[in-house]
Amino acid sequence: MSEFEAQLPSSTVTYFFREAVRRIWVSKRSSFVAVVMIAISMLIVGFFLLISENLGRAVEMAQGRSRVDVYLAVDATQTQIAAIDRWLASQPDFARRRFVSRDEALRRFVSYFANLQGIITQLDGNPFPASFEVDVAPNTMQSPAFLREAKALRGISGVDDVQFDWEWVRRLKRVVNIVNIAGIIAGVVLALAAAFTIANVIRLTMMLYREEIDIMRLVGATERIIRGPFLVEGFLQGAAGALLAVMMLFVSFEIARRAIAPANSLAWSFLFNGFLPWQKLGALVLCGMLAGTLGSWMSVRESGEEAV
Amino acid sequence: MIHFYHVTKRFDAYSTALHDVTFHIEKGEFVFLTGPSGAGKSTLLKLILRQMVPTEGQIVVNGRNLNAMKRKHLPYFRREIGMVFQEFKLIERMTIFENLSFILTVIGLTAKEHKKKAYTALRAVGLQHKMNYYPLQLSGGEQQRVAIARALINDPLMLIADEPTGNLDPDLAQEVLEIFNAANLRGSTVLVATHDRDLIERSNRRVIALDHGRMGEEKAAATGKTIARNDSIFVNWS
Numbered sequence: 001m002s003e004f005e006a007q008l009p010s011s012t013v014t015y016f017f018r019e020a021v022r023r024i025w026v027s028k029r030s031s032f033v034a035v036v037m038i039a040i041s042m043l044i045v046g047f048f049l050l051i052s053e054n055l056g057r058a059v060e061m062a063q064g065r066s067r068v069d070v071y072l073a074v075d076a077t078q079t080q081i082a083a084i085d086r087w088l089a090s091q092p093d094f095a096r097r098r099f100v101s102r103d104e105a106l107r108r109f110v111s112y113f114a115n116l117q118g119i120i121t122q123l124d125g126n127p128f129p130a131s132f133e134v135d136v137a138p139n140t141m142q143s144p145a146f147l148r149e150a151k152a153l154r155g156i157s158g159v160d161d162v163q164f165d166w167e168w169v170r171r172l173k174r175v176v177n178i179v180n181i182a183g184i185i186a187g188v189v190l191a192l193a194a195a196f197t198i199a200n201v202i203r204l205t206m207m208l209y210r211e212e213i214d215i216m217r218l219v220g221a222t223e224r225i226i227r228g229p230f231l232v233e234g235f236l237q238g239a240a241g242a243l244l245a246v247m248m249l250f251v252s253f254e255i256a257r258r259a260i261a262p263a264n265s266l267a268w269s270f271l272f273n274g275f276l277p278w279q280k281l282g283a284l285v286l287c288g289m290l291a292g293t294l295g296s297w298m299s300v301r302e303s304g305e306e307a308v
Numbered sequence: 309m310i311h312f313y314h315v316t317k318r319f320d321a322y323s324t325a326l327h328d329v330t331f332h333i334e335k336g337e338f339v340f341l342t343g344p345s346g347a348g349k350s351t352l353l354k355l356i357l358r359q360m361v362p363t364e365g366q367i368v369v370n371g372r373n374l375n376a377m378k379r380k381h382l383p384y385f386r387r388e389i390g391m392v393f394q395e396f397k398l399i400e401r402m403t404i405f406e407n408l409s410f411i412l413t414v415i416g417l418t419a420k421e422h423k424k425k426a427y428t429a430l431r432a433v434g435l436q437h438k439m440n441y442y443p444l445q446l447s448g449g450e451q452q453r454v455a456i457a458r459a460l461i462n463d464p465l466m467l468i469a470d471e472p473t474g475n476l477d478p479d480l481a482q483e484v485l486e487i488f489n490a491a492n493l494r495g496s497t498v499l500v501a502t503h504d505r506d507l508i509e510r511s512n513r514r515v516i517a518l519d520h521g522r523m524g525e526e527k528a529a530a531t532g533k534t535i536a537r538n539d540s541i542f543v544n545w546s
Contacts, residue, residue, distance in 0.1 A: 015413050215397045218357065219458070220387035221414040223380075 012225065019229035020236055023205055030201045031237060034292075037197040038241025039248065041190035042288045046249040048183025049280055054273045055176045059169060066140070066169070068094070070132040070153060073160040074102075080158030081130070087156060088132060093146050094153075096135040102126050129160060136164070191291040194241070198234050198295025206230060206299060227300040231293055238292020242285040250275060309335040309466065309497045310356060315365035317351055317521075325351035326521045328365070333499060338492045340508045341501040343518035349501040350394075352518065353470050356499070357391060358382055370465060387415060390459030390496070392469035396451045398443040404430065404454050405439040408461050415462060429457040433487060449480045456484060460491055467491050469500045473507055481507055 024031045070088070072081060081099075088094040100108075105128035110117055120127075140146050154162050206213065216226050257272040276284075310333040317326040326348045333339050341349050354360050355367055358374045367374040370388060377385060398407050408426040417425070430436040433453035435446075443451055452472060459467060467488065473481035485507060492498045502508065508515055517524035 012413060012416060212399050212401075215399060216410075216414065217383070218359070218386065218391060218393075218397070219411050219414060220383045220385075220389075222383040225383075225414055 012228070016228040016232045020232035023209075023229060023233055024236060027201070027205050027208070030204055031233075034194075034198045034201040034237045034295075035241045035244065038194045038238050038288050038291060039244040041187075041194040041291070042242045042245030042284055043248050044190055045183060045187040045287065046245055046276070046284050048179060048186060049284065050249065050253065050276055051271065052176055052179040052183055053276055053280065054271050055172060055179060057273045059173050059176055066136040066164070068134040068136055068150070068162065068164045070134060070159060071161045071163070072130045072132075073158055074129050076130065076158035076160075084132065084156055084158055087153070088134065091149055093136060093140050093143075093149060094134045098133045100131045100133055102128050102130045105129070105131065187287065191287060191294075194238075194288075195291045195295035195298065198237055198292050199298040201237070202230050202234055202296040202299040203302075205233065223300075230300045231296050234292040234294075234296025234299075235289055236292070238288040238290065238295075239285065241292070242288020245288065246281055246284060309333050309337070309370055310499065311366075311368040312352075312355075313366040313368075315355065315362045315367060317348075317355060317360065318363045324521055326355070326362075326518075329518070329521075329523050330365075331516050331523065333497060335497055336492070336495060338488070338498040338511075338513045339500070340511070340513055340515045341499060341518065342503055342505075342508060342515055343524065344503060346520070347518040348521040349503075349518060350470060351521075353391075353468055353499075353501055356468060357386065357389060383414075387462065388465045390462065390464035390467045390491075392452075392455050392459045392467070392472045394471040394474060396443070396455045398451060398454060398458075400443050403440050403442055404435065404446070407443070407454060408458050411458055411461055425461055429461040430454075432460065432490075433457045434483075449476045452476060452480075452484065453487075456487055460487070460496075463494065464496055467496045467498045469498075469502075471502055471504075472500060473502060473504050478506070482510070485511055 070084070072084065076084075085097075085099070088097050103126065106120070106126050109128060110120065136146075150162050150164065153159060213226055253272075253275055260272075310331075312329050312331050315326055315329045316324065318324045329348075329352070341352065343349055351360070355362055355374070356369060358377060361375060369385075372381075372385060374385075398404075399410065402410060405426050408429055409422040412422045412425060426439065427436055430439055433456055435450060435453055435457065438446065438450065443454065446454065456469075456472065459469070469488070472484055472488075476484060481504065488498050488500060489511075
């Protein structure tokens with residue numbers, strides 16, 4: 001540490017906050033615009049986060065229930081069935097399985113589709129193949145190894161077909177990714193726009209205090225002391241805007257959940273499953289604070305470059 | 309303490325504020341800087357405060373070469389100087405106490421120390437009873453005294469004043485001079501820029517005269533003897 005450098009005393013930090021609050025109060029209108037701008041930006045980001053969060057939950061639930069059906073050839077022998085069973089048992093991803101005999105498959109069909117029972121009686125025999133129903137661990141379907149295992153399974157003698165009906169889950173997951181990317185892009189763009197708004201507000205405030213800043217420099221105030229209250233001002237505006245956004249998001253979510261989505265509907269489970277977790281809410285508020293601080297930093301940096 | 313070596317300050321090709329100025333002020337001295345309006349007094353003070361840098365020459369203040377001083381060191385350097393500005397430069401939205409206390413915040417003193425130091429500084433200029441007034445509620449003379457109190461609050465190594473008596477009647481001017489004398493006795497080096505001839509003559513201190521940006525005369529303290537003279541410059545004292 002050089003002879004000139006010193007720690008920032010706590011009284012200085014208090015001064016930063018006191019001055020920042022006072023300046024916000026003095027420039028109420030422009031501060032209000034900055035807070036609203038941050039709030040709108042964070043609200044839109046929060047909206048994307050909320051959709052992504054609920055779609056993500058839907059994906060997780062679907063993944064948790066994923067199942068693979070291994071249909072056996074109608075003429076599969078007991079030896080082949082036993083071999084297939086052993087193969088399934090040896091694969092960790094296929095370990096939880098249930099054998100469905102041809103008779104049981106027929107019984108299920110009849111119980112599910114009682115009105116089609118006449119068609120079945122007209123057939124010569126039981127048209128349904130035996131199968132193994134395999135429960136797949138969540139997230140397993142994403143792995144390339146699993147796809148290789150499924151391909152290998154299709155090649156085993158006695159296996160007619162392997163079906164896994166989670167293509168829609170993949171599509172949903174793709175939608176979640178798109179929403180996430182759109183949210184990130186929108187978030188960055190809007191946060192920057194909000195930061196520029198705050199930068200302009202702080203620039204105006206600095207013009208208002210130009211003479212005072214000149215005096216501060218002449219009596220030996222460091223740039224840190226001069227910039228501190230402006231940085232805190234941006235930080236507080238960002239925090240206020242983000243908190244306002246969280247409140248508006250929560251109120252909008254609750255109103256929409258009650259007004260739009262009746263219980264147990266598809267929309268309910270997809271979009272109104274739950275509000276954002278506190279970690280994401282915290283991240284949203286942090287994002288607002290960062291945008292505010294970034295905005296004020298842009299302004300004070302310009303001012304510092306001009307100073308002598 | 310303050311050393312100017314062949315200092316020239318040009319603003320553009322047609323405007324030279326100071327031309328080849330050389331002088332030395334030692335630690336503990338009390339010096340008047342004088343000359344008619346436009347002589348370059350304010351430019352010289354700005355150069356000492358490093359509000360601007362010379363076009364040519366070197367300035368060394370308290371052992372630091374101002375030409376080479378990094379910007380980050382500037383605030384700490386300025387804290388060693390108590391500056392009294394001609395136009396007071398008080399912050400209008402702050403009370404007198406806050407104007408003084410603010411300097412201590414800048415330096416990093418605690419709130420308790422603020423009260424003690426601010427009160428002592430205001431008492432030194434006889435304005436302790438007006439510490440809760442705002443600058444615009446005070447007369448010009450009182451504002452000048454507040455500016456002096458602010459300059460003295462941190463016991464500066466150097467006290468530099470730009471026309472500190474310009475707005476004061478002779479009695480108040482004498483009071484201000486006494487405050488400067490007291491600061492000088494406490495060890496501060498004092499440089500007062502003024503064109504108040506009476507003040508200079510009454511105080512019997514060393515004088516540096518400028519005219520049209522050039523060194524005119526230097527008169528020694530006590531004897532009043534000219535110790536340096538640029539014969540090409542005519543300093544009009546009347």
